[in-house]
Amino acid sequence: MKIKHTILNTLCSGLLILPMAANAADGEVEGEFDIGGWYLSEDSYRFGKYTGLTDDGWEPVLNFKIWSAPDWDSDDTTSWQFQGWRVGLDSMRLKFDYANQGTRSFSADYREIPNFRFSDGVSPYNGIGSGVLSLPSDWVGPANGTTSSFATLQQNLKPVRSSWERQRLDLNFSQVINRDWDFNIDLRHEEKDGVGTFGGVIGNSGGNPRAVVLPRPIDWETDIMEATFSFANARYQFGFSLFSSWFDNGQKSVTWDNPYGQRSGWADGVGFPDGQGLYSLEPSNEAMQFRAYGGINFDNRSRLSADISVGSMEQDNTLFPYSVNPALSVDVPLPRTAMDAKIDTTFANIRYTARPTDRVSVLAAYTLDDRDNKTARDEWIYIGGDSQNQKDPEDARINLPYSYEKKKWDLNATWRAKRGVRIRGGIESSDITRTFSEVLGSDETRLFASLNLNRWEKASLSFDYSTSERDIDGYQGNRTLILSHLPGAEGPDDFENLPALRKYNQTDRERDEFRFRADFFPSTRFNLAFVSSWSDNDYNDSDGLFGLQKSEVSMFSVDAGLYPRDGLSFTAYYTMEEYDSEQSSRSWNSRTPGSEDDPERNWFANSEDDVTTWNMAFRYEQPGDSGRGGMEFGMDYTKSEVESDINVFGASRITATPLPTLVSEMTSWTIFGSYDINERSGLRLSYEKQDLSTRDFSLDNVPIDGPSNALLLGQSSANYDLSLLMLSYTHRYD
Amino acid sequence: MNSNTNSSAPFSPFLKLLLILFCLLLAGPAPVLADEHATSEAEYTGMAPQVCLNCHGETSARPAHEMLQTTMARKADPDSPFGGENHSCETCHGPSKAHVLAQGKEPPGFRFDESTTVEQKNGTCIGCHQEEGRFHWPGSTHNLEGVACIDCHDVHAANDPVMALETQPEVCFGCHQEQRSMFLRQSRHPVQTSSNAYSHTGMLSCTDCHNTHGSDGPSNLTRNTVNETCYDCHAEKRGPFLWEHQPAREDCTTCHNSHGSNYPNLLVARTPWLCQQCHAAPFHPSGAYSGVDVPPNSFDQRVVGKDCMNCHNKVHGSNHPSGIRLTR
Secondary structure: OHHHHHHHHHHHHHHHHHHHHHHHOOOOOEEEEEEEEEEOOOOOOOOOOOOOOOEEEEEEEEEEEEEEOOOOOOOEEEEEEEEEEHHHHEOOOEEEEEEOOOOEEEEEEEEEEEEEEEEEEEEOOOOOOOEEOOOOOOOOOOOOOOHHHHOHHHHHHHEEEEEEEEEEEEEEEEEEOOOOOOEEEEEEEEEEEEEEEEEEOOOOOOOOOOEEEEEEEEEEEEEEEEEEEEEEEEOEEEEEEEEEEEEEEEOOOOEEEEOOOOOOOOOOOEEEEEOOEEEEEEEEEEEEEEEEEEEEEEOOEEHHHHHEEEEEEEEEEEEEOOOOOOOOOOOOOOOOOOOOOEEEEEEEEEEEEEEEOOOOOEEEEEEEEEEEEEOOOOOEOOOHHHHOOOOOOHOOOEEOOOOOOEEEEEEEEEEEEEEEEEEEEEEEEEEEEOOOOOOOEEEEEEEEEEEEEOOOOOEEEEEEEEEEEEOOOOOOHHHHHOOOOOOOOOOOOOOOOOEEEEEOOOOEEEEEEEEEEEEEEEEEEEEEEEEEEEEEEEEOOOOOOOEEEEEEEEEEEEEEEEEEEOOOEEEEEEEEEEEEEEEEEEEEOOOOHHHHHHHHHHHEEEEEEEEEEEEEEEEEEEEEEOHHHEEEEEEEEEEEEEEEEEEEEEEOOOOOOOOOEEEEEEEEEEEEEEOOOOOOEEEEEEEEEEEEEEEOOOOOOOOOOOOEEEEEOOOOEEEEEEEEEEEEEEEOOO | OOOOOOOOOOOHHHHHHHHHHHHHHHHHHOOOOOOOOOOOOHHHOOOOHHHHHOOOOOOOOEEEEEEEHHHOOOOOOOOOOOOOOOOHHHHHHHOHHHHHOOOOOOOOOOOOHHHEEEEEEHHHHOOOOHHHHHOOOOOHHHHHHHHHHHHHHOOOOOOOOHHOOOOOHHHHHHHHHHHHHHOOOOOOOEEEEOOOOHHHOOOEHHOOOOOOOOOOOHEEOOOHHHHHHHHOOOHHOOOOOOOOOOOHHHHHHHHHHOOOEOOOEEEEEEEEOOOOOOOOOOOHHOOOOOOOHOOOOOOOOOOOOOOOHOOOOOOEEEEEOOOOOOOO
C-alpha cells in the first residue's frame, strides 16, 4: 500500500501547485466538482466487487475535473487537465495530463481496482492473511479421521473474507524530437494486496490425500517500462523499443498445520499435531524484450513492413526443500538450489499490402512466434504432498521445459466490385511445432470469405464465413509420461491418461464460422441492427476417442435506436446465445484389470449454456436558458440471465444423474437525472435497484466439513436484492 | 525451439533475411508520392473556421463548434490542421470556397459520407497520424473490414467518447455484441457495460488489451501474443516454472474467456469437466462426476468447493520441487 500514500501526498501537493500551473498556461482554469453521497441499502461484496461499494449506509462521492486549455487561436500550446473519479472509494481513479502540443506531453494515471470475492467464508486457522496458518490450541484431529472428526471445529471458526486491490500508477512521457522523430516512455508500477484462497493438500496417493481450503496472502508488485524511439514520415516509419517487466512476490509461501490425524500411507510425523504443509507462492520473475520495426510506403498503393521482437522471460528464485516436514527423511538433495529458468522469445511479423487497382487490394503476411525454453532438465526425487519419505532415485521425475514455434502465413484480397459492394476472401495457413507434448507438430488451414453490401441509402448487409481444418502429425498420449521419467522407467506401452484421450488444444479440429449482420436506418430518427453468428468445432476425426468432441456457439442479437426529436432517445438491445459442448471419457482404475478397455465404463457430459441479455434505456435532455433550468433524466434496464445444464450419463457401469442447473440472473433498474440550478450549480440524482440470484451446486448447501476429505471455507454463491441511491451537488467554475 | 531437443534454430536465417530486407528497404529509391488532392490556394475560403461555424454552430443540424476545443484546433501548433500553413476545417474537408459561396448547396471539397470510399476518408486521417500506434493499421482487421476512422472517432467532439475509459466500450459494443453480453456475466473483466448503473462502472477499457488500429498479435492485442498481453496485468503467471502446465504456457484462452464467463475465473467450461477434457488418468481424474456427487446427494471433494483445485491449485505452473502434480 506504499503507492497509495505516495499518490495521496502527491495529490495534496498537486492541488497546491495547480494555481502555479494555471499561471504557466495562458488558458483560463475551468473546473467542475461533484460532491455528495451514495447510500447502499445492504451489505454485499458481490455488488461492490469492482467499485468498492460493499457496505450498507452512506459513502461520500467526490468527482472532479480541473483543466486549462488555450483558445484555438492562441499563441499558447500548453494545456493540462486533472480529473478524479470516485475519490474516497476503493475504486478511485486520478488522472493528470499535461501537454505542450507539438513538443511534449506527460500523463499520470492512478487507478485502484478492487476485487471483492466473498465475505462469508470461515476457517479454524489463526494467522489468516499471513504466510503462517496455525490451528487453535484445542484442535482435535484424531488418527484416520475425516472432516467430521474435527470435534472443536465449529467453536474455532473465524470469518474469512477474500478480496484484493490493485493500485496502479501509469506514467507516460512523450517528446517530439523533430517533425519525424518521437520519443515515448511508459512506466507502470502496480501493487496488488489482499487475501486469496488455495487448496492445501497433504498426502500422496492411494486415497490418503487430505485437503483444506485456506486463505493466502497476496503481496505483489509489478513494474513495467517501455521506451520507444520512433520515426515516421509519409514514406518511412520505423522505430526501436525496449520493454522490461519485473514481478516481485513479497510472500514466497504459505505453511499450514495439518488438521488431519495420522493415517496409513503417511510417514510418521505427518499427521496432526506435528505435520505441516508448504504451498509455494508465485515466484518473482522478470521479462525483457527488444523490438525493432520498420515500414515503407512505396507509393500510395503498396507498403511493406516488418516488426521483430526478441526477448526473454526468466526467474531464479531460491527453491524450497522437497518437504517442510522435518520428520521426513530426505537423502538426495535438490539438484539445484535456485531455479535459473529462462525462456527466450522471438516474434516476427512481415506484411505486404498493395492496391494494384482502385478496386483491388491484397495482403500477404508472415508471422513467427518462437518460445525457446532454456530451463535445464533435472532429476527431482519429489515428496508427494509433504507426506512421505523421499522415494528411491530411480523414481525421480524430470521437468519438461516446454517450447513451441508457431508460423503463420496470410494471403487475402479485397475486391470492391462496384460502389457499396465489397468482396473479401483469403487463406491462412499455420503450423506449430512443440516439445514435450502429446503432439509435436500440427498444421491448420483456414479459408474465409465475406461480402459487404453497403450500396443502399437505408440499409447495409454483411456476411462472413470461414472454415478451417487442423491436422496433427500424430498423437502419442504417453510421451510426456515417458519423458518425465528416467529412461526406461516407463515402457512404450505404459500410460497414465487413456491412450484414446485427445487433448482438445492439440488434436484434429474442423471449425466452421458464420456471421451475418443487417443494419437498417430508414430515417435519421430510427435505426435497427440484426446480428447472428454461429461457430461449430468438431474435434477428432475418428470414433472411439475421448475428450472434447464438439462445441458449438450460436448468437442472435438485435439493437434498436429511436430518436423522436433532439434530446430524446430510446435504445434497446436483446442478445441470445447458446453454448453447447460434448465430451466423453472412461472411468477406470488400475485396481480393476481391464477397466481401461471396458466400454461399459464410458461416460459422456453434454453441456448447454443459455444466455439472454436485455437492455432498454431512454434519455431526455432539455437545454437550459443561459445555463439555468437545463435538465436531463432517463432510465436504464438491464437483465442478464444464464442457465447452464450439464448432463452426465454413461454406460452400464456408470452411475450418473444430471447436475442441478447453474443459474445466474441479474436485473438492474436505474433512473437518473440532473438539473442545472444556474450556470455554475446543479444537482444529480440516481437510483439503482439491482438483484442478483445465483445457484451453484459446488457452493450452495455445502457445509465446510461436508466433503469427508476436504475442509472448505463454506462460502455461498452470491445473492442480493438491494438499492443504491446517489445524490450530489455539482459546481462549475471558470 | 528448445535447445534440449534436436531441432535446429530455424529462425536464425529468417531473422537475417528480415534484417537484410529491412536495410534494403531503408536504402531504397525515394518514391514519388502521388498527390491525389492537388489543389490551388484559390479554392480555399481563407476564412475557416469562422465562416464554417456560421452554418455549423451549436444549433445547426451538423454542429462542429466543439472542434475548437479539441487538440486538432491549435493554431500555434504547425502540425495541427488549424496551425501553420494548414487550412483549418478545409485541411480535412478540402477546399470549400464553392461550398461556402453556394451557402451549402455545393458540397465541400471532401465529403466524409457515402460519396467517398473508406480508403479516401481514412487517407485524410492517416496522412497526419502515422505514429507508432498506427504502424500496423494497413492490413489490420479493422482496415480490412472496411472500418473508417470516423466510424469510431467523433473528431468534432470536445471529448471523443472512444478516447475515454468509461465511454469507449459503448462505441466498441456497437459492432461487438457478443463481448457486450460477456461483460455482463458473473465472472468478467471490469469493463463498463452501462453508462448509468454504478455497479457496472468500468475500471478497464477495451484498449487496455487491444490496439484497435492493428498490432502484431492475434485479435489486435497490444502485445505479440495472448499470453504476453495477459502477463501485463498477471505477471505472476509468467514464470517460467519448474513444472509447466503446457496449455497455460501456450495460450491462456485455451481455458479462459478473457471477456466474461458464467463459470468462475473466466473459465470456458465448468470444472472438473473442463480439466477432464484433457485428463483421464486412473481413479479420480477419469471419474464420472454428476448429480449424485453434489448436494443434496453428497459432497464429493472433486466437485464441490474448489473441485479439482481443492488439491491441484498450481494450474499455471509450480515452482516447488515436489510440485509435479501441481499441488505445491
